[in-house]
Amino acid sequence: MAVSVNVSALKWQGWVVGLSSLAALLVFAPLGLYVWAGDGSDGGPPRAAVADVRVTGCRVDGASRRVVAAVEAAGRSEGVGAYVVTVEFREQAEPVPGGRAAQALVKVPGVAPGAVERGEAVGPVWQAAAVPWCGVAAAEFTPVP
Secondary structure (H helix, E strand, O other): OHHHHHHHHHHHHHHHHHHHHHHHHHHHHHHHHHHHHOOOOOOOOOOOHHHHEEEEEEEEOOOOOEEEEEEEEEOEOOEOEEEEEEEEEEOOOOOOOOOOOEEEEEEEEEEOOOOEEEEEEEEEEOOOOOOOEEEEEEEEEEEOO
16 A cells, blocks of 8 residues: 555656646746847947047138037937037047047037038147147937927
């Protein structure tokens, strides 16, 4: 009779293991599919606005001796919007450690998706013998509602 009790206990344990495995599969299979199917292309973090803007020209105005930077902003697929670009003016491309460069803001409004709009940032008065370097220090995109 002892053999029959052990066999039924093993049967009962087998059912518990089987049902537990089935429950785990029902819980974790959808989670695994969700993680596997979510490749991040449906949303993800927004692209930085700095990637959409660039300085296309840097010159010293002959009359005022101020540095003028030509800025281009490319439109985003999110819709029409405006960029506020911070342009930095230095004597060399590499920043000086601990140094502060002159900066100016330029707003490029009404940039449509796929379009390229232009603006100019006017910087400080520049020394006659020095050649300026102009670059994008920061940029922000604001969609127009």
